[in-house]
Amino acid sequence: MATTITKTETLVGKRIRRREDPRLITGTATYVEDIQMPGMHYAAIVRSPHAAANIRSIDVKAAAAAPGVVAVFTGKDTEKVGPVPCGASLPDLRVPHHHIMAIDRVYYVGHAVAVVVATDRYLARDAADLLEIDYDVLPAVADPEKALAPGAPAVHPQWPDNTAFNYHQEGGDIAKAFADADVVVKQRITSQRLVPNAMETRGVVAEWRGADRQLNLYTSTQVPHLVRTLVAGMLGLEENRMRVIAPEVGGGFGSKLNIYAEEALMGFVAMKIGKPVKWIESRRENFLTTIHGRGHVDYYEVAAKKDGTILGIKLKIIQDLGAYHQLLTPAIPTLSVLMMPGLYKTKNVSADIVGVFTNCVPTDAYRGAGRPEATHGIERMVDILADELGMDPAEIRLKNFVANEEFPYPTATGLTYDSGNYAAPLDKAMALADYSKILQEQVEARKQGKLVGIGISTYGEICAIGPSPATPAGGWESATVKIEPSGTVTVMTGTCQTGQGEETTFAQIAADELGVDIDNILVLRGDTSIVQYGIGTFGSRATAIGGTALYFALQELKAKVKLFGAMLLESDDVTFSGGQVTCNKSGKTKGLAEIAGATYRAMKLPPNTEPGLVATHFWEPPNFTFPFGAHIVITDIDKETGDIAIRRYIAVDDCGNIINPLIVDGQVHGGVAQGLGQALWEQAVYDDNGQLITGEFMDYAMPRAHMMPWIESSHTITPTNVNPLGVKGVGEAGTIGCSPAVVNSVVDALSHLGVRHIDMPLTPEKIWKLANAGGTN
Amino acid sequence: MFPQTFDYTAPTTLDEAVKLLGGGAKALAGGMSLIPMMKLRLASPEHLVDLGRIKELNYIREESGALHIGATATHYAVESSPLVRTKCPLLAETAAAIGDVQVRNMGTLGGAVAHADPSADYPAALQALEAKIVLRGAGGDRTVSAAEFFVDAFTTVLNEGEMVREVIVPVDTSGVSYQKVPQPASGFAMVGIAARVKKAGGKVTEARIGVTGLTNSSFRATAAEKALEGTNGSAADIQKAAALVAQGSDANSDIHASADYRKHLAVVYTGRALIAAMGRAQ
Incomplete structure (x- = not known):
């Protein structure tokens, strides 16, 4: 073992390859499904085939007597388990009691009705077919606007209007804005339901150690500590008797920012049978029962002057909530309201949300969570306004941007935009696109009957969620750094990455601060018995908040290292850099390993210090961060078939300082892929009876590698002053910026035919009809 | 699952x-x-x-002017076989359009034919090639034409206890092309058109058009074929012929494509397949 661990190269800002990738790429990582225990039992969940029905009776006899079956539980058996929690609060919110399994009525297809536990997963599944459930099928409603119509079937009989809440927010003087307007443009814009489809479905292993009074719960989650607090509460178990472990998590995209019935159910089963139990969600179950995203019908009105100055924005959101509130369901559309002005400086807004129950699986956070909907809306409306006024879409944006000198900028919805230079990414994207040349080319193409579209979106997003007062469960984050006696460094973060690469970025930060080799740093997360309490990974927060907590913990440690180094060097004039403490007078040095050893050996201590090298920091951010950017998409439309070809995809994103450009590029690429998915292919379609038609990959069109355009990704850098790293967050940017750029491009290609708006997904059939008939869809 | x-x-x-x-x-x-x-x-x-372990079912060979392909030949074997690529390129081209590499490495010609998915790719080519399908049952072999074999969605003339043993396609010197519109989720053909064209003395002497995905069963678009035969095969001739491809068909409709759009795609892609085939015809 070397006695000094030093390095001189700075890692922050470098394209370091992800240290977690070898195990992911070689299939050797440990996911929930890979957890094996002696005596493991397996659960199969029996789910409702109906969207709405009363349960007349359940006969479990045949299933209970089937080979290998050790227990069958129905909703009545689990009635005393606490409800699946909703963390969001809104005035007068109606919250249906969300039992972990249906008791006497089912509310959506896939609703859990019973669980069969057997010694083998095949036997469990076979026995599940033997349950005799007598349903009295009721009329269902799956469309939020139909659910609001008089006489619609009531999802919850106690609330016949299917309305969970009405929310209103306004800023400025909206009446005056519309009275002063030269022009008002209006449009209905939908943001369809999407299935998050993480590559790893959900899964839970629960192990009850009765003698220790200890429940170990392995679950595929973004928020292990929240799962511990809330599921322990549901089960009536003391929180310190529960350990939650998120092993490798194969993607979440918000769908695992939740507390699911199955997490409590498996805990319940394990405690009942006294044996470990495993449930792995099938892909079919994932489509039916993991939360969906989006589900908006938006009505926009924008008031403007003739010169393009936006005076005010009115928005009515009809939010499809599904049958229940999951953890954040009703809060998601409020994020849309917060971001409704986009990057534009209008001070006059008015927003209404109607939260609507439907007989569908609940909606909740999905990559972007409310901000893609808002950005899609405002960016479409700005294009519609530009079209109405005969202005260039870039020009109208530049005219309305918040100006550089106006930051920090208080918005009409009560936010304070931290920093920005909104014209910079647009200018850069236009230069990359050779904007004036492509405009000219479009004119020529139209003369030849060809359809070429140029679409711009300039997005802003709300990231680093968030200051605690703005969140339901605390918006801070935590980090602990330990320097072991031999000098190796262990970082424990309260975030819980699901593929974002913090094992690399956090190690880069620690390596630079401590001046040690990155290979001496281990980043741990996702185990409530190892890691101090944390909030988790979502809302583009892990690096901006979790990384900042790490930064401050490192500062505390550095100070202590310096103190011990000074003592060992017998000098009070020392510097800590490059992994060693140097006496500024004599030039003598002490390496980190030697100092670490001395702190644990503790032969001698500096005054007012304790042995050891451990620091924990909980960091509360003073504000959100607000990244921004510009995406330009050039499309060619095949008029004969309606096929859309993306000729160029230019993404210029400003996420503040960049820790690892390789990882940021990956986030942009993945985000754009999911944005393209919504824009072009994906849609969760329920029929009128509440059956999910797109309930498997045969019908739900995911973006795949061969469908991707080349993404020309670049950046401008406007650091935030919200945190000392100057980072803003980038996990959702690609998704948020993408869909309006694509739709704007395709609408632009057809605009000379009278097309003003097209709802997503832009299927070739829609485009073919419009290209050959014109009008709006 | x-x-x-x-x-x-x-x-x-x-x-x-x-x-x-x-x-x-x-x-x-x-x-x-x-x-x-x-x-x-x-x-x-x-x-x-x-x-899968029956060796006598896995072969591709040429016999008296035709290619005989055993039921368990994989799509990849068909796609990559030098024999199929040179002597019956339409079938190789169609095989290459199926699913993805993993599917083509596992899936077989006989299995796909027997399953008779209305959106499968092979039936279009087999119709256009006027292929023969050899069935084996307890009573021995019987041979039926592709036109007879495909009855309806997931329905063939296979009897209980019978299986597909072999597919026979002609050694084919036509200009050919298979053009499909993949369903965006599954990759199956929303419409797939297999075209074969022979020319002599500046005239189209033979045209064969197989259609899949449009209706519940694959079929040969004989009206379109007839309209093309005897013409010069000009762009206008092709367009006229292609316009007949979906005539009178009871087109499928789902969330991915309405019946009208499917019919339209059939016309467009018939035109595209015929143009490509014409370009390759001697």
Whole structure:
């Protein structure tokens, strides 16, 4: 073992390859499904085939007597388990009691009705077919606007209007804005339901150690500590008797920012049978029962002057909530309201949300969570306004941007935009696109009957969620750094990455601060018995908040290292850099390993210090961060078939300082892929009876590698002053910026035919009809 | 996603397989359709006969002016076989359009034909090639034309206990092309058009057009074929012929494409397939 661990190269800002990738790429990582225990039992969940029905009776006899079956539980058996929690609060919110399994009525297809536990997963599944459930099928409603119509079937009989809440927010003087307007443009814009489809479905292993009074719960989650607090509460178990472990998590995209019935159910089963139990969600179950995203019908009105100055924005959101509130369901559309002005400086807004129950699986956070909907809306409306006024879409944006000198900028919805230079990414994207040349080319193409579209979106997003007062469960984050006696460094973060690469970025930060080799740093997360309490990974927060907590913990440690180094060097004039403490007078040095050893050996201590090298920091951010950017998409439309070809995809994103450009590029690429998915292919379609038609990959069109355009990704850098790293967050940017750029491009290609708006997904059939008939869809 | 319990037998001879099929067992070839259906419990056969170890079913050979392809030849084998690529390029081109590499490495010609998915790719080519399909049952072999074989969605002339043994396609010197519109989720053909054209003395002497995905069963668009034969094969001739391809057809409709759009795509892609085939015709 070397006695000094030093390095001189700075890692922050470098394209370091992800240290977690070898195990992911070689299939050797440990996911929930890979957890094996002696005596493991397996659960199969029996789910409702109906969207709405009363349960007349359940006969479990045949299933209970089937080979290998050790227990069958129905909703009545689990009635005393606490409800699946909703963390969001809104005035007068109606919250249906969300039992972990249906008791006497089912509310959506896939609703859990019973669980069969057997010694083998095949036997469990076979026995599940033997349950005799007598349903009295009721009329269902799956469309939020139909659910609001008089006489619609009531999802919850106690609330016949299917309305969970009405929310209103306004800023400025909206009446005056519309009275002063030269022009008002209006449009209905939908943001369809999407299935998050993480590559790893959900899964839970629960192990009850009765003698220790200890429940170990392995679950595929973004928020292990929240799962511990809330599921322990549901089960009536003391929180310190529960350990939650998120092993490798194969993607979440918000769908695992939740507390699911199955997490409590498996805990319940394990405690009942006294044996470990495993449930792995099938892909079919994932489509039916993991939360969906989006589900908006938006009505926009924008008031403007003739010169393009936006005076005010009115928005009515009809939010499809599904049958229940999951953890954040009703809060998601409020994020849309917060971001409704986009990057534009209008001070006059008015927003209404109607939260609507439907007989569908609940909606909740999905990559972007409310901000893609808002950005899609405002960016479409700005294009519609530009079209109405005969202005260039870039020009109208530049005219309305918040100006550089106006930051920090208080918005009409009560936010304070931290920093920005909104014209910079647009200018850069236009230069990359050779904007004036492509405009000219479009004119020529139209003369030849060809359809070429140029679409711009300039997005802003709300990231680093968030200051605690703005969140339901605390918006801070935590980090602990330990320097072991031999000098190796262990970082424990309260975030819980699901593929974002913090094992690399956090190690880069620690390596630079401590001046040690990155290979001496281990980043741990996702185990409530190892890691101090944390909030988790979502809302583009892990690096901006979790990384900042790490930064401050490192500062505390550095100070202590310096103190011990000074003592060992017998000098009070020392510097800590490059992994060693140097006496500024004599030039003598002490390496980190030697100092670490001395702190644990503790032969001698500096005054007012304790042995050891451990620091924990909980960091509360003073504000959100607000990244921004510009995406330009050039499309060619095949008029004969309606096929859309993306000729160029230019993404210029400003996420503040960049820790690892390789990882940021990956986030942009993945985000754009999911944005393209919504824009072009994906849609969760329920029929009128509440059956999910797109309930498997045969019908739900995911973006795949061969469908991707080349993404020309670049950046401008406007650091935030919200945190000392100057980072803003980038996990959702690609998704948020993408869909309006694509739709704007395709609408632009057809605009000379009278097309003003097209709802997503832009299927070739829609485009073919419009290209050959014109009008709006 | 767990199938019900089933028995599994993997015989090594065709006779054994036929005997087991006669006893009510279900044939398993590449399993690309059957296994997912079993996992979803949409199909629950009690007994599977795996044809994969029967060597006498896995071959591609030329015999008296035709290619004989055994039922368990994989899509990849068909796509990459030098014999098929040179002597019946339409079939190789069609095989290459199926699913993805993993599916083409597992899925078989015989399995795809017997399954008769209305959106499968092969039937279009087999119709256009006027292929023959050899069936084996307890009573021995019988041979039917592709036109007779495909009856309806997932329905063929196969009797209980019968299996596909071989597909026979002609050695083909036409100009050919297979053009498909993949369904965005599944990759199956929303419309797939297989075209063959022969020219002599500046005239189209023979045209064959096979259509899949449009209706519940593949078919030959004979009206369009007739309209093209005897013409110069100009762009206008092709357009006129292509316009007839979907005439009178009872087109499928789903969330991915309405009946009208499918018909339109059939016309457009027939035109595109014919233009490509014409370009390759001698």
